[in-house]
Amino acid sequence: MDYEVNGQTIEADEEGYITNLGDWTPELGGVIAVAEEIEMDDERWEVVNFLRDYYDEYQIAPAVRVLIKALKKTMGPEKGNNKYMYELFPYGPAKQACKIAGLPKPTGCV
Amino acid sequence: MSTLHTVNKSPFATQALLSCLNHCKDGDAVLMIEDGVYGGVSGTGMASMVEDKMKSVTLYVLSPDLSARGIDAARLIDGIQGTDYAGFVELVAKHDRTQNWL
Amino acid sequence: MTTKKFLYVNRKAPYGTIYALESLEVVLIGAAFEQDVSVAFLDDGVFQLTKGQDTGEIGVKNFSPTFRALGDYDVTKLYVEAESLAERGLTKDDLQDIQYEDEDDDYAEKPSIIIVNRAEMADVMADQDVVLSF
Structure with missing residues (x-):
């Protein structure tokens, strides 16, 4: 399932x-x-950028609970929870957000 | 006539380096690759055995494998030379045969 | 469900074989089960934790930064055997600085690496419910 960007x-x-x-x-x-x-907006980009930064530093895409725990710490409890994440990425934050961020499927994510 | 020996196992995990050095002839070369590069580090439990052998054989390590493992070339036993992949090929060509100690 | 004590035992150097990477992946996956996890590094396994690894020229992934993420997965006890370090000419300073944030202590950063001697490592091993070897 390839993607097309600017004819590439x-x-x-x-x-x-x-x-x-x-x-x-x-x-x-x-x-x-x-x-x-x-539909990407600032909130979704915030998560995608967080995932990219995490991968840069640790060379893995974090598991969902790790992602949520980290967002809770950096962005507060109103964003660091399951409900908010699934509102942004209904088919799973780790799966969908990682895909959009260009990262491999998170380890242990089936 | 001389032989290039390659060793790709850690000297702390198997006898490959020990056996290789015990079978080298004067004038041979030993190239440590992959986990074999740990055998070139100074100050280890294996270093004195390697140092003894350096009077009669030339020792090399494959630098990319050294970097991968976070070993600074400054930590190598004095006299061990680093080489890259092109140097590896040259060593193979320069010797009459290559023997791999797996 | 009662919590069990799991120990992952690492005895292999990082890139010559696939054991080290496989172990790390199993630790990360296993962390989802919220057990009491410890990781042991002895023999050539201590080489996994050295700092400054750069695999750019050998065409494999440098997974050493991932050890620093283990704290996020509540894996905060990395036992390293002193004798194994010494035999390999290594000291604690040659290892990465690996820390975890203690949520119960205002996210204070605390060291994950615990240097133990051989007898203490044996005690750690004897204290487990499950031991997985790599």
Whole structure:
């Protein structure tokens, strides 16, 4: 399931996770979001950017509960909870947000 | 006539380096690759054995494998030379045969 | 459900074989079960924790930064055997500084690495319900 950005083809696996992390641009993130039927706004970008920063530092996409715990600490309890996350990414924050962020599927995420 | 020996196992995990050094002829070269590079570090329990052998054989480590493992070249036993992949090929070409100690 | 004590035992260097990476992945996945997890590093396993790893030229992923994420997964006890370090010419200073944030103590950062001697490591092992070896 590849993506098209500015006439360029970006390779992705059958679930839509891009193959090369280095291919990612915010523009591509937007294209993946459209495929996921997610309308990106500041709140969603906040999560996507957090995931990218986490991956940069630790070389893994965090598990959902780790993501939520970390957001609770940095952005407060009104954003660091399950309900808020699933409102933003109905099919699972780790799965959908990681895909949009251009990261591999989180370890232990089935 | 000389042989290039390669060792790719940690000297703390298997006898590969020990056996290799025990079978080297004067003038041979030993190239430590992959986990074998741990055998080139100074101040370890294996270092004195390696140092003894350096009077008669030339020792090399593959630098990319050293960097991967976070070992600074300054920590190598004096006289061990770092080489890159191109240098690896040159060593193979320079010697009459290559023997891998797995 | 009662909590069990799990110990992951690491005895292999990081890149020559796949054991170290596999162990780390199992630790991360297993953390979801919220058990009392410890990780032991002995023999060549201590090499996994060295700082300054750069795998750019060998074409494999450098997973050493991931050890610093273990605290987020409530894995906060990394036992490292002193004798194994010494035999390899290593000291604590050669290892990454790995910390966790203690939520019950205003997110104070505390060290995860615990240096133990061989006898103490044996005690850690004998104290577990489940031991997984890599």
